Amino acid sequence: MKNITVGIIGGTNGMGRWLADLLVKEGCIVHVTGRKTEMTATDVARIGDVVVVSVPIAATAGVITRVGPLMKKGQALMDLTSLKKEPVALMLAHSEAEVVGCHPLFGPSVTESAGHNIVLCRGRGDTWYAWIKAIFEKTGYHVLERTPAEHDRIMTIVQALNHLNTIALGMAIAETGIPLTEVNLFSTPIFKAKMDIVKKVFTESPELYADIIAGNPDRDNVLRTYEQVVLDICDLAKAGDGAKLKNAMETAAKKLF
Ligand SMILES: NC(=O)c1ccc[n+]([C@@H]2O[C@H](COP(=O)([O-])OP(=O)(O)OC[C@H]3O[C@@H](n4cnc5c(N)ncnc54)[C@H](OP(=O)(O)O)[C@@H]3O)[C@@H](O)[C@H]2O)c1
Known part of the structure; x- marks a missing residue:
């Protein structure tokens, strides 16, 4: 044409x-x-x-x-x-x-x-x-x-869950009150890579990330799953039970990879 x-x-x-x-x-x-x-x-x-x-x-x-x-x-x-x-x-x-x-x-x-x-x-x-x-x-x-429905369902993972996780990390670090300048002195390569993503999401276009989580019509199930998984991980960590947490990760790894 x-x-x-x-x-x-x-x-x-x-x-x-x-x-x-x-x-x-x-x-x-x-x-x-x-x-x-x-x-x-x-x-x-x-x-x-x-x-x-x-x-x-x-x-x-x-x-x-x-x-x-x-x-x-x-x-x-x-x-x-x-x-x-x-x-x-x-x-x-x-x-x-x-x-x-x-x-x-x-x-x-x-x-x-x-x-x-x-x-x-x-x-x-x-x-x-x-x-x-x-x-x-x-x-x-x-x-x-x-289809639009198939797209939005997968975006609950690629966008909603993924960015929710980044937002949670950034907000939790902010809540600790420890200055990032001090934390960064102890930076590992993985921490640095994650903080680059946190910075992008929080500073470049926060409304885009907020809207793709809040606006996804299928978000509720995945948000509930995330909430439950974080609670379960916290329970295992608080019990000081590294072996059980490792087992839970190995079970998830078998499903994932
Ligand atoms: N950014 C990404 O990574 C990305 C990736 C894939 C898809 N998208 C989608 O692409 C679309 C645009 O996002 P973006 O990130 O490109 O946004 P953006 O960088 O903020 O650009 C938005 C554009 O829309 C215009 N605009 C802003 N507010 C407007 C309004 N109220 N009425 C009419 N025009 C308005 C802006 O022009 P003026 O400022 O000159 O008015 C600008 O040209 C969204 O639907 C987003 O979901 C974004």
Whole structure:
């Protein structure tokens, strides 16, 4: 397909900027919008063959319900949201355009495609789904095709549980009251690697991490499991029973690896 026009709402920064750069290299005409750009979300909804929503999670539903009704059957409405059930359902409900759900499983600083995964969710129609899938594959990304429900269920682990664990570590260290400058003098390689992640999650985009935990519709079971596991580990540690804790880890390792 030639001379494709793409409008990226939230394309001035972050993941929208990443996609804009990629699509410009692929020969598309790309218009980006932010809250202060002259071109608005409404403008790109009217002129784009493909319109991509890439705004913070808390603003996503509002943008989709505003621009979706402006779009027609031959166009495509797509999103890059880190959660998929709600935005894909909203795009289907509020627009007659083709619908593609997309979640790149990496951050905007990624420059190399090799080794990076992108989830695509079929919403409505085949034309634009096949188009974007072909672009991602041609540029070296690994595309994983899943339903929004399958995506969100696995994200309870990859995002909710993973980031919850990081947030718990950071908050517990803060609660001890021991200055990190002092703790860092005793740093091991593993501690340093973990604290780099804690720093990224707490300082770069805390609202993103908070929303992908709190906003995941399947989060409750996994949060309950985490709570119970931490209590069980604490009980074994408090009993001074290293052997039982080691046995519990070996049992888990057999399930995991
Ligand atoms: N960051 C990641 O690692 C990552 C990875 C995969 C998917 N995602 C998803 O990508 C989407 C965007 O996240 P991001 O991290 O790229 O965010 P970001 O870096 O904060 O960029 C957000 C973009 O949206 C615009 N924006 C901010 N608030 C807005 C509002 N209320 N209404 C309209 N536009 C607004 C911003 O433009 P102005 O500031 O110029 O207004 C900017 O262009 C989210 O759905 C997130 O779940 C993020």
